[in-house]
């Protein structure tokens with residue numbers, strides 16, 4: 001029902017044990033977001049750079065999905081693709097069904113209406129995501145007025161104040177400019193902005209990176225609380241597995257543009273199935289530890305250059321338990337148990 | 352440094368949009384100092400110039416009889432020791448007296464004031480038109496880099512930018528003179544049946560066009576490169592993500608950020624507005640300060656040149672001061688620095 005037939009990488013066959021991606025756990029297709037075989041390739045001076053290589057994901061309303069993985073594994077690319085925000089040199093294929101309609105096939109007008117209204121993004125690096133010469137209140141109000149043209153300037157201003165208070169920023173800050181705010185406040189402002197049009201889906205791309213530990217915890221608590229109160233779907237991106245495990249219903253681990261393991265956050269931590277996820281979990285990075293961002297402790301080597309990916313498991317060169325089969329077949333997700341799947345030859349086959 | 356909890360009672364800490372009084376005072380002080388320096392330089396510069404001013408000033412020029420010349424030198428203060436002369440000069444400048452023009456036999460201040468308005472009208476109009484048009488053209492070209500519009504406007508800008516303005520003026524002059532649509536000489540025509548202001552406007556068309564074309568090129572090139580710098584900025588992705596139309600992303604978000612260099616250029620050129628455009632005013636016989644400078648140089652009419660030099664320097668210094676004081680109001684990032 002999925003998988004090999006759609007796989008454009010002809011010639012690669014799924015390994016023994018056959019791939020089966022578990023269908024959404026949610027009841028009868030009410031999925032808020034369904035991503036099917038999403039692929040993104042950047043054209044980098046003529047050379048294609050596959051940053052996302054066939055990702056399937058689902059998210060139900062009110063659910064929180066964590067997305068983990070080392071720097072460069074394609075997390076931000078995946079996030080940007082969801083609202084078609086990638087730069088012009090990105091080629092995107094697959095399906096992104098948001099409330100049932102495919103974002104990748106929408107007209108520009110429809111897409112603009114969907115942006116921020118149905119799904120919003122808290123961008124990685126909020127330091128630069130705010131316009132330096134506009135007051136933050138104006139930037140938030142802009143989104144409100146754009147998607148509710150009938151709202152008066154006064155109501156918009158009132159809403160902005162409420163939004164700011166909600167994320168713990170005093171309402172008078174609406175008149176401030178980004179450079180007058182601390183990093184944590186900017187991050188909160190971005191979150192307030194993401195909430196402005198009451199979207200059903202919020203994508204938070206490393207909303208806590210570059211913040212000190214205290215503020216990190218505050219921002220995470222805030223996000224969790226907002227998701228509970230408003231019942232929105234949240235995709236929380238982080239390189240930090242411990243953050244995700246404590247915040248998310250489900251966590252997906254990405255490696256070299258693919259999801260290599262997916263399952264409930266706590267289980268991922270306790271007994272990860274994929275060797276890469278195991279390494280991540282073992283590293284148990286401390287919140288705010290920047291070194292763990294680049295290489296999880298105890299995992300030698302660097303992530304592969306996406307331009308040089310061949311067939312076989314992308315993790316094979318670093319994998320402590322690699323076997324001959326690993327490089328022969330394109331390893332896709334296999335079922336581990338009812339709630340988990342992983343892309344490894346050691347999974348789903350009898351020992 | 353400010354926790355969110357500490358903000359509730361902090362309404363009084365609302366950041367000010369205006370520069371601090373100390374900042375204003377400092378900038379004004381610096382401008383005054385610069386003006387004083389210009390006055391000093393102005394005095395000594397013309398003191399060391401070769402040539403005998405008396406001979407220029409005398410009614411019969413170089414052939415004036417020696418007795419009359421000696422008397423004239425005395426009257427002009429040319430025999431004074433420089434310390435005495437400098438004291439007199441500073442005193443008269445402070446009292447708004449810039450001396451008497453050799454060639455026009457009138458007070459320098461009156462001569463300059465007569466010509467100031469036409470120059471400000473001509474160069475100022477050209478500058479404002481050029482800035483608005485150039486910023487728009489450059490922004491559009493940079494936003495759609497590599498488009499037909501970009502190629503066309505950038506090539507035109509480079510061409511006009513590298514072309515001397517007198518050449519452009521002459522081309523227009525020769526070309527349009529043949530059809531005689533727009534006047535090519537002076538600022539008004541006594542025989543004209545038009546209302547006075549319309550007549551002046553009519554006379555402005557050609558010289559303003561020539562000046563504006565040259566300035567437009569400058570602004571559009573600068574604006575284009577500033578927009579190119581901003582194009583990949585993260586806050587533009589945010590603006591797009593919010594669902595803004597592409598042209599609004601440019602107008603509301605990219606342009607205000609890319610405008611700083613163009614605004615700086617605008618204020619700098621405003622300072623030079625009084626200096627006029629010597630070439631264009633000469634080509635079109637425009638009765639402005641540029642033309643006056645040209646005539647004063649031919650004399651040479653030392654007091655007039657001295658006065659012009661002072662007025663031009665003051666123009667630049669004052670507009671710089673205005674820019675320094677206005678920039679923080681216009682751009683919050685300057686305020687931060």
Ligand SMILES: Nc1ncnc2c1ncn2[C@@H]1O[C@H](COP(=O)(O)OP(=O)(O)OP(=O)(O)O)[C@@H](O)[C@H]1O
Pocket residue numbers: 042043044049051069070071072073074075076077078087089124239306
């Ligand atoms: N505009 C672009 N042009 C070309 N390549 C790009 C572009 N943006 C990203 N890439 C490449 O795509 C790959 C995935 O990048 P992406 O930013 O999605 O990673 P990430 O998982 O978000 O990393 P990080 O944790 O550092 O944010 C990287 O190899 C990166 O170099």
Ligand code: SF4
Pocket residue numbers: 274275276313314315316317319320321322323326331343344345346
């Ligand atoms: S498929 Fe092979 S190389 Fe890849 S993670 Fe599993 S064991 Fe390691």
Ligand SMILES: [Mg+2]
Pocket residue numbers: 075076077124205
């Ligand atoms: Mg990223």
